[in-house]
Amino acid sequence: MNLAALRHIVENNPELIEENVPERGNSAATIGVAKLLVGNNGNVAALSENQRYHYETYIRPLVESVPCDGIFSADAEGEHDGCIGNGIIDDDDLEGCYILDEMLCQECQSLQARMDADD
Template sequence: MNLDALKYILNNRIELIEEIVAGTQYDSSATIGVANFLLANEGNLELLSQAQKYHYKEFIKPFIESATCDGVFGNGTCTGNGYIDDESLIACYIEDEFLCQHCRYDAERITVD
């Protein structure tokens, strides 16, 4: 679990959580509460109730554990494994460009050439 990315989202991109929860029967404030609880407890999932684990799995985990790469030329064009590594994740949120290290490198080479 990328706690640094979770902290960044909670402090700077809270709308991401609000948007993913919108349109469901769940309240985004509950999801935000679970996210804050995880931060305060170093990401210890064992401390979560079943309901909290649901919020984590459905609304938090996609942002901090299994974020997918958009690919250099769009969906399906990732030159890596399709996922963004922990080291690149915060930069993706800051730049609002979701590329893995391979695609980031390829995109820089295309821009420079």
């Protein structure tokens, strides 16, 4: 789990967590679990079974193996998602991606920077 990214989400954009919980779900409970994890330095083992469900289902997808949005449009067949890298944002870059609101892997970030420089 990327604790720095989770801390950023909890402190600056808890709506990301709320949006990840279905309408019938309990987003307040999920945010509570996220805050608990931040307060416990990401200690998932300290969570109850119910809290762990919230973590695994709604929080973990935001802080582990987060997919790159890609810089190109996805193809019509859905085979390529527009990412030129491995499709996953590197853990070291995840917090920065949330800060910049650009969910791009290193390869896509580099290409985007080169394309922006050419403009």
